[in-house]
Amino acid sequence: MNAVATANTDRPPLLEVRGLRMHFPITEGVLIGRKLGEVKAVDGVDFAIRRGETLGLVGESGCGKTTTGRCILRLERPTAGEVRFNGVDILALEGRELLALRRRIQVIFQDPYSSLNPRMKVGEIIAEPIRVHGIERDAARRARRVGELLSVCGLDPKFADRYPHEMSGGQRQRVGIARALALEPEFIVCDEAVSALDVSIQAQIINLLEGLREQFNLTYLFIAHDLSVVRHLCQRVAVMYLGRIVELAASDELFDNPLHPYTQALLAAVPVPDPEVEGRRGFRPLAGEVPSPINPPPGCVFHPRCPMAVADCQRTRPELREIRPGHWVACSQVDPPAWREAFAQSSVGRKDGKIPVVSS
Amino acid sequence: MPPLLEVTNLSTEFRTGLGTVPAVDGISYTVDRGETVAIVGESGSGKTASALALLRLIPDPPGRISGGRVLFNGRDLLRLSDAEMREVRGGDIGMVFQEPMTSLNPVLTIGRQITETLEQHRGADRITAHHRAIELLGLVGIADPLRRLKQYPHQLSGGMRQRIMIAIAIACDPKLIIADEPTTALDVTIQAQILELMKSLTRRLDAALIVITHNLGVVARYANRVNVMYAGRIVESGPAQAVYHHPGHPYTMALLRSVPRLDRPRQARLDPIAGQPPDLTRLDGGCAFRPRCRFAVEACARRRPAMAPTRAAGHFAACLRSDEIAVATEVAV
Incomplete structure (x- = not known):
C-alpha cells in the first residue's frame, strides 16, 4: 500500500485510515441472498488527520464521502482496511471498549429536521448521551450541563424546554452540535453539517464550528460538497471521486494549485458571486456524468470524462503520489515541472476557467 | 417597446x-x-x-x-x-x-x-x-x-x-x-x-x-438583472453588476459578505447576518430586516420603506439609508 497521505510531522495522527474499502453486496432472493454484484462505495482510501486539524472530504453524490465517515463512526463494517484512532484499530473493538470509543468520536448530521427526535424536548435530546453513558446520574446537574452546552452553542438555556419543531433550521443545527459536544469528544465527523442551511445562517454555524474547535481543541472530519465552505474551514482537503481519493493537499495549496483534472473541473464549475469575475471567466463544463460504482471504469476511474486522458489511463489505476511536499495526486499525467510552468502563467480569465486564488 | x-x-x-x-x-x-x-x-x-x-x-x-x-x-x-x-x-x-x-x-x-x-x-x-x-x-x-x-x-x-x-x-x-x-x-x-x-x-x-x-x-x-427578496418583498433590484458591486440594501450587502469566496483570500472569520429570518405572521409595520440590520435607526420601525432609485441607472433599493450604505460599501471594498 502506498504511504499514508499525511503532512510531515513528528506527532502521530489522531486518526489514520488505511486501505479502507466498503463494498455493499447487491443480492437477489429473500432468504438465501444470491450475490449479483457489489457497489464499491469506498474502494481503497488512505488518509490521516492530526489532532486539532480539520480535514475536508469533498466530492459529488455517490463518491463515498459519507460512507467513509460512517465507517469511521463504526456505523458500517468495512469490507477491508484499518481505521486507527490514537493508534488503536477501532474496527476490532467490541462491547465496553466500543462504548468508550463512542464517547470520543461524535457526529453532526446534515439535516437538522430529521436528526432530532420530534417527540423529545431539546433538553432531553442533549441530555440523552450523558445519561446513556452514565456520566452524570444526578438530574439537576445534568440539566445544568445541558444549559451550559446550549449557551456554548449560542442558544438561550431556556430552549431546553422547547421541541425541535418550535425552532428554525439554524437553531436546530445548534442543538445537533450541542448534542455532539455533550460527551466532550475529541473528534467530530461533520457530515454536510451546514449544507441544508440558508446562506445567512450558514455563516453563523461555520463560525460556531470554528470557535468550538479552538475552545475545545477538537478535530473535525468535514464532509461537504460546497468547495468554498471547505476551503474556508479546513486545513487540508481530500477530493474523492467514485470511491477513491484523487487529490489531497493543504487547503491553500489545493485551491491555488489543483493538479488533478477532476479537482480543476470542480473548481471551475463553482460560480463566484461576482458578475465581473464571472464575465471574464471562459468556462466549459465537464462533460458526462459520474459512472456507476457497481461497474466502475477500468484503470483511472475518471478517464471517461477526463480532458487529459491518454490510452494508458484506461489500463492502469493511478496510485496517490506525493508530487510536492504534502500534495498527493492520483493522476499519471501530472508532471510536476510542466505544471509549475503552466501555473506561473495563469491569470484571471484562462480558457480552462480556473480561478487563480490570491494567497493571503 | x-x-x-x-x-x-x-x-x-x-x-x-x-x-x-x-x-x-x-x-x-x-x-x-x-x-x-x-x-x-x-x-x-x-x-x-x-x-x-x-x-x-x-x-x-x-x-x-x-x-x-x-x-x-x-x-x-x-x-x-x-x-x-x-x-x-x-x-x-x-x-x-x-x-x-x-x-x-x-x-x-x-x-x-x-x-x-x-x-x-x-x-x-x-x-x-x-x-x-x-x-x-x-x-x-x-x-x-x-x-x-x-x-x-x-x-x-x-x-x-x-x-x-x-x-x-x-x-x-x-x-x-x-x-x-x-x-x-x-x-x-x-x-x-x-x-x-x-x-x-x-x-x-x-x-x-x-x-x-x-x-x-x-x-x-x-x-442580466437581479431582484433580491426578503420577507415577501423585493428589497433591491437592478443590473447584476450594480447590485453586486454597490448593494443599496443592507440585506444584499450582508448576504454578499457572509459567503466564503473562492476568488478571495481566506478570511479569519466569516461575517454572518445575525439573528433569524422573520416570522411572516408577526411582521410589524416597520422594515422587516430591521432586527438583523446593522444600519437600523429609529425611523426604520415606523414604516416599511418603498423602493427608491439609487445613484446607478435602473438600480432600486428599499432602504431609508440606502445612500449612506452605498458609501460605506465603497469604503469596504
Whole structure:
C-alpha cells in the first residue's frame, strides 16, 4: 500500500485510515441472498488527520464521502482496511471498549429536521448521551450541563424546554452540535453539517464550528460538497471521486494549485458571486456524468470524462503520489515541472476557467 | 417597446393555523424579451411563491393571489380563464422546477410526456410530435434519443431528468422560461452543464428567463438583472453588476459578505447576518430586516420603506439609508 497521505510531522495522527474499502453486496432472493454484484462505495482510501486539524472530504453524490465517515463512526463494517484512532484499530473493538470509543468520536448530521427526535424536548435530546453513558446520574446537574452546552452553542438555556419543531433550521443545527459536544469528544465527523442551511445562517454555524474547535481543541472530519465552505474551514482537503481519493493537499495549496483534472473541473464549475469575475471567466463544463460504482471504469476511474486522458489511463489505476511536499495526486499525467510552468502563467480569465486564488 | 412581462403589486397570501402569511407582498418587476432576470432570496422569502403566482399555480386553499397584475405580452394573466391559462403554461411560458423526479410523471415514458405537450399546445399529430421530440432531445444534449424516449423517469440520472424537463419547457418555443432552483438538487459539475445548456438555449430561442435561486454565484454567472427578496418583498433590484458591486440594501450587502469566496483570500472569520429570518405572521409595520440590520435607526420601525432609485441607472433599493450604505460599501471594498 502506498504511504499514508499525511503532512510531515513528528506527532502521530489522531486518526489514520488505511486501505479502507466498503463494498455493499447487491443480492437477489429473500432468504438465501444470491450475490449479483457489489457497489464499491469506498474502494481503497488512505488518509490521516492530526489532532486539532480539520480535514475536508469533498466530492459529488455517490463518491463515498459519507460512507467513509460512517465507517469511521463504526456505523458500517468495512469490507477491508484499518481505521486507527490514537493508534488503536477501532474496527476490532467490541462491547465496553466500543462504548468508550463512542464517547470520543461524535457526529453532526446534515439535516437538522430529521436528526432530532420530534417527540423529545431539546433538553432531553442533549441530555440523552450523558445519561446513556452514565456520566452524570444526578438530574439537576445534568440539566445544568445541558444549559451550559446550549449557551456554548449560542442558544438561550431556556430552549431546553422547547421541541425541535418550535425552532428554525439554524437553531436546530445548534442543538445537533450541542448534542455532539455533550460527551466532550475529541473528534467530530461533520457530515454536510451546514449544507441544508440558508446562506445567512450558514455563516453563523461555520463560525460556531470554528470557535468550538479552538475552545475545545477538537478535530473535525468535514464532509461537504460546497468547495468554498471547505476551503474556508479546513486545513487540508481530500477530493474523492467514485470511491477513491484523487487529490489531497493543504487547503491553500489545493485551491491555488489543483493538479488533478477532476479537482480543476470542480473548481471551475463553482460560480463566484461576482458578475465581473464571472464575465471574464471562459468556462466549459465537464462533460458526462459520474459512472456507476457497481461497474466502475477500468484503470483511472475518471478517464471517461477526463480532458487529459491518454490510452494508458484506461489500463492502469493511478496510485496517490506525493508530487510536492504534502500534495498527493492520483493522476499519471501530472508532471510536476510542466505544471509549475503552466501555473506561473495563469491569470484571471484562462480558457480552462480556473480561478487563480490570491494567497493571503 | 413594452416589456415582455410586467408584474405590478403582485400579492399572495397563505392562510395557516397561525394566521395569514403574506408570502408575496406587493412585488413589481419587469422582464424584457431575451433577458435573464434572477430572483434571489432565502427559504421563506417568497421567491418560489412569486413564480407560482405568475403561473396561477398557488394551491387554493390554503393560498390565494390577493392582488396585483401580471401583464404578459399585453394580456393580464390573472384575468384569463382557466382554459386560456392552461394554453399559456407550457405554451408561451415554459417551466423548469427544482426536483425533476417529482415534476415528471413516473408512469409515462419520457417520449409521451414530451409529445403530450406538443399535441396539447400545438395540435401536432403523433408522428410530427415524435419527430419533434427526437429533435428536442438533441437540443438538450441527450444522446441516443430513440432509446431515451421509451424510458421512464426513474431510469434516468438527475441531470438527465433535468434535461428532459428543459426539453418539455422549450417544446413549444416559449417566449419566457421560469426556472425555480433548476440546479439545486444537482451536483456541481452537472449543475454547470445544465446552466450552460439553459443559457445557450435561451439565446438560441431568444427566450427570456426568470431564474429563481438562493445561489449568489449562479446569479453572478448568468443573470442580466437581479431582484433580491426578503420577507415577501423585493428589497433591491437592478443590473447584476450594480447590485453586486454597490448593494443599496443592507440585506444584499450582508448576504454578499457572509459567503466564503473562492476568488478571495481566506478570511479569519466569516461575517454572518445575525439573528433569524422573520416570522411572516408577526411582521410589524416597520422594515422587516430591521432586527438583523446593522444600519437600523429609529425611523426604520415606523414604516416599511418603498423602493427608491439609487445613484446607478435602473438600480432600486428599499432602504431609508440606502445612500449612506452605498458609501460605506465603497469604503469596504
